[in-house]
Amino acid sequence: MSSSATSDAQPPLRIRGAALRRGERELWAGLDLDVEPGEFIAVLGPSGSGKTTLLRAILGLEHLSAGTIETAGRRVERRGNRHIGYVPQQRPLPPETALRGRDLVTLGVTGHKFGFSLPRRRERDRVDALVADVGAEGFADRPVGELSGGEQQRLRIGQAIADDPGLLLCDEPLTSLDLANQQAIVALIDRHRRERGTGVLFVTHDINPVLDVVDRILYIAGGRFTLGKPDEVLQTSVLSDLYGAPVAVLRAGDRLVVVGAPDAEVSHHHHHDGDELGGVHA
Amino acid sequence: MNWSDIGDAMFGGVADYGAILALVSNSVIAGAVLGLVGGLVGVFVMQRDMAFAVHGISELSFAGAAFALLIGWDVVTGSIVGSLIAAGLIGWLGARARDRNSFIGVLMPFGLGLGILFLSLYSGRSANRFSLLTGQIVSVQNAQLGWLIAISILVLLGLLFIWRPLRFDSLDPQSAAARGVPVTAVSLGFMLLLGLIVAVAIHIIGALLVMALLVTPAAAAMRIASGPWSVPLLAAGFGFVSAVGGILLAIAGTLPVSPYITTISFLIYLVCRLVGGRRGRVTRERIA
Numbered sequence: 001m002s003s004s005a006t007s008d009a010q011p012p013l014r015i016r017g018a019a020l021r022r023g024e025r026e027l028w029a030g031l032d033l034d035v036e037p038g039e040f041i042a043v044l045g046p047s048g049s050g051k052t053t054l055l056r057a058i059l060g061l062e063h064l065s066a067g068t069i070e071t072a073g074r075r076v077e078r079r080g081n082r083h084i085g086y087v088p089q090q091r092p093l094p095p096e097t098a099l100r101g102r103d104l105v106t107l108g109v110t111g112h113k114f115g116f117s118l119p120r121r122r123e124r125d126r127v128d129a130l131v132a133d134v135g136a137e138g139f140a141d142r143p144v145g146e147l148s149g150g151e152q153q154r155l156r157i158g159q160a161i162a163d164d165p166g167l168l169l170c171d172e173p174l175t176s177l178d179l180a181n182q183q184a185i186v187a188l189i190d191r192h193r194r195e196r197g198t199g200v201l202f203v204t205h206d207i208n209p210v211l212d213v214v215d216r217i218l219y220i221a222g223g224r225f226t227l228g229k230p231d232e233v234l235q236t237s238v239l240s241d242l243y244g245a246p247v248a249v250l251r252a253g254d255r256l257v258v259v260g261a262p263d264a265e266v267s268h269h270h271h272h273d274g275d276e277l278g279g280v281h282a
Numbered sequence: 283m284n285w286s287d288i289g290d291a292m293f294g295g296v297a298d299y300g301a302i303l304a305l306v307s308n309s310v311i312a313g314a315v316l317g318l319v320g321g322l323v324g325v326f327v328m329q330r331d332m333a334f335a336v337h338g339i340s341e342l343s344f345a346g347a348a349f350a351l352l353i354g355w356d357v358v359t360g361s362i363v364g365s366l367i368a369a370g371l372i373g374w375l376g377a378r379a380r381d382r383n384s385f386i387g388v389l390m391p392f393g394l395g396l397g398i399l400f401l402s403l404y405s406g407r408s409a410n411r412f413s414l415l416t417g418q419i420v421s422v423q424n425a426q427l428g429w430l431i432a433i434s435i436l437v438l439l440g441l442l443f444i445w446r447p448l449r450f451d452s453l454d455p456q457s458a459a460a461r462g463v464p465v466t467a468v469s470l471g472f473m474l475l476l477g478l479i480v481a482v483a484i485h486i487i488g489a490l491l492v493m494a495l496l497v498t499p500a501a502a503a504m505r506i507a508s509g510p511w512s513v514p515l516l517a518a519g520f521g522f523v524s525a526v527g528g529i530l531l532a533i534a535g536t537l538p539v540s541p542y543i544t545t546i547s548f549l550i551y552l553v554c555r556l557v558g559g560r561r562g563r564v565t566r567e568r569i570a
Binding site: 107116 | 444449454458508
C-alpha cells in the first residue's frame with residue numbers, strides 16, 4: 001500500500017487569502033492556513049461562524065469569493081475529492097437500513113463508481129483491511145441500523161480513509177457520542193494520522209476531547225481568525241480580542257470552558273449541513 | 283350475489299385455463315418484468331423515503347394517460363409524459379424531504395382531478411376508464427405490452443448503471459458529494475427511472491395501486507434482510523411473485539387482476555413482518 005500522504009512534498013492543504021460570502025454576508029475573509037502531513041488542527045468557533053462551510057470549500061462544494069485552496073499541491077476545482085477523507089456528524093441511521101456495517105466502508109471503496117460489476121476480490125480485501133484498521137471486525141456484519149453511534153462512526157472513518165487520503169476532514173464527528181466513544185474515536189483518528197502522515201482538520205464545538213492530541217487550533221469568530229498552539233489561542237486576552245467582547249477562558253478540573261462567547265449572527269440561509277450545536281466549550 | 287356467484291367470478295374460467303393463459307402470455311411477461319424491476323426500484327424508494335412521491339407521480343401519470351385517451355393519442359405515451367413531468371417537478375422543487383412532501387400533497391389531488399376531468403369528457407369505451415385507476419393488464423394490447431416490457435428493461439439497465447452512486451447518495455448524500463459523486467445528477471436520474479417505471483405500473487395495476495409493486499415488496503424484504511444483495515434480490519422476488527401470481531390467479535375467473543396482486547404483496551409483507559418481528563425487538567433492546 002503506498003502512502004499518498006507522505007510520498008510528495010506538497011502540504012496536504014494550503015489556503016491563501018480565502019474568503020467566502022453567502023449572499024450579502026461575508027462568513028470570513030483573509031484566511032491563510034497550511035496543514036502539514038500528520039498535523040492535527042482543531043477548528044473552533046461559535047455556531048454559524050462558517051466552520052462547516054470551510055470544510056465544504058476545501059471539498060470543492062462551496063465556491064470561494066476570493067483566494068485559493070490547494071490540496072496536495074492541486075487547486076480545488078471539481079466538486080468532491082476522493083483524495084480527501086470526510087467524516088460527517090454521527091447521525092443515527094434508520095433501523096431498517098438495508099446495509100450491514102461493512103457496506104458503509106464499501107461505499108468508500110466503490111460507492112463513486114458507475115456501471116454494474118460484481119464485487120471484486122481486490123475491493124473485498126481492501127474493505128476487510130479497512131474494517132480491521134478501525135477495529136470494526138466484531139460488528140461489521142451486523143445491520144447498520146442496529147449499531148451504536150460509536151460503532152457507526154468507526155465505520156464512517158473506515159469509509160473516509162478508503163483511498164488513504166492525505167487530508168482528513170472531520171465535521172463534529174463526536175456529536176451525540178458518550179465520553180468513552182468520544183475518546184475511542186479521537187484515539188483512532190490520532191493513531192491513523194501518526195501512522196499514515198494524514199493531515200487532520202477537526203471541526204468541533206468542544207475542544208476538551210481532542211485537547212491532548214491537537215497540534216494547532218484555528219479559532220473562527222465574527223469573520224476573523226486566530227491560529228496557533230492551544231495554549232497560545234485558548235487565552236482570555238486572545239479570545240476577547242478575537243470576539244471583540246470580553247470572553248473568559250476558565251479551567252474547571254481538567255476541562256477548559258470559554259465563558260461569555262456570543263453566538264455568530266444568525267444566518268438567514270437554511271443550509272442543511274449547518275446544524276452545529278450552539279454554545280462553545282473550548 | 284351469493285357464494286356460487288363469487289365462486290364463478292373467481293374460478294369460472296378454470297376449465298379453459300390453458301386457452302386463456304395462451305391469450306394473456308404477454309401480459310404475464312409484462313407483469314413479471316414489472317414485478318422484478320419494481321421490487322428493485324422500491325429498495326431505493328424506501329431508502330430515500332419517497333413512497334409518497336411514488337403516489338404523487340402515479341396520479342399525474344394517470345392524468346397524462348387520461349388526456350391521451352381523450353384526444354386519441356397512445357395511452358402509454360400519455361402516461362409517460364405525465365410521469366416525467368411529475369418526476370421532474372418533484373426532483374426540481376423538492377430536493378429536501380420536507381419541501382417534497384408538501385409539494386406532492388399539493389400536486390396529487392390536482393393530477394387526480396385532471397385525470398377524472400379527462401375521463402368524464404371521454405366518450406369511448408367505458409371499460410378503459412377505470413382500468414387506468416385500478417388496472418387491467420389483460421386488456422392492454424400486444425403492441426403496448428411490448429413497449430411496457432421494453433421500458434421496464436430500460437429502467438433496469440439504468441438502475442444497474444447508477445446502482446452504487448445511488449446507494450451512496452441514498453444513505454449519506456453529504457459524504458457521497460464529498461467523494462465526488464455527482465449527487466444532483468444521480469438524484470434526477472433516479473427520478474427519471476422512477477417516473478418511467480410508475481408509468482408502466484399504472485397500466486398493469488392502476489394508478490391507485492402502484493405502491494403494491496413499488497413499495498410493498500421492498501418494505502417486506504427490509505423486514506427480514508439487511509444485506510446489499512439479499513434485500514434487492516428478495517424485493518425483486520417478492521414483486522415477481524405478486525405480479526405473476528396475481529395475473530395467474532385472476533385469469534381463472536372474471537375478477538380484475540389488481541386485487542390479487544395487492545393481496546399477495548400484502549400477505550408477503552405480513553409474513554415478513556411476523557418473521558422479522560423478533561429482530562426488531564432485539565434492536566430496541568440494544569438501543570435501550
